Amino acid sequence: MAVVIRDIVATDEAAWRVLWAAYIAFQKGIVAPEVTAHTWARLNDPARSLIGRVAEVDGCLRGFSVSLLHEGTWALTPFCYLEDLFVAEHARGQGLGRALIEDLITMGMKRGWARLYWHAMAGNAEARRLYDSFAPSDGDVRYRIQL
Template sequence: MSGVVVRTAVAADRAAWEPLWQAYLLFYGRKDLPADVTEMTWSRIIDPVSNVFTRLAVVDGKVRGFATCILHPRTWAIEPACYLEDLYVDEATRGKGLGRALIDDLIAMGRRDGWTNLYWHTETTNATARRLYDRYDKADGFVRYRLPLKG
């Protein structure tokens, strides 16, 4: 798709980001996510001191997708790693290369800034996402254990 710009989200993007974020929550069956969590996430995204950041895919001036990441220190390296926590492209613009553009952008950022790696998880059943991810590399075979500790 031509005319795609990928850039960092800023405070003025809130209104454009929110419907995509809500659609992403719906995709994961998490419409019940409390509003204060969304507020905190957004405030972290736009806080230049926070390790959370969002890159937006913008087509003809409209925000069509986002990648939200956490840059974190590592024990096995001096340089940080980047965890891609949330990736979403508007349903109407899927299959046109925006997901790929968002990942390519993170790879370019990481190479420029010296991250050791970019990584993410997905459900084994998310065939659409995995079709995109498999273009980059094979899944590494790690299995996630996740213990709920709250409530």
């Protein structure tokens, strides 16, 4: 199995949209078509604020990560927030999720980011098994106000 982790490119659109729709369904979310279009456009903007990476297996897209950099008050260099991580159901348990996270760690070390972090639903046991192998949860509790 030849696995490549690389930047999202414009020709990934159809395959990425299939994975994105499956991810939104997994999250039981609703994302308006214009929001998906906006996200896709930003993933392909050279001056993009989003970092889109894909996991390709034997030439087929099987997973992706979407992250963004932001400044912080606790460090001189940016923090990277991993917002979305997804691997197609039939491709799970083969190391793609791990490879997508390791890819961001490598990128961040090269570029001098201060931190890579993400959230997880407490009940998402499959994801948390993977995450716990990188670092213990920091114990933060998230609050959210929809505006």
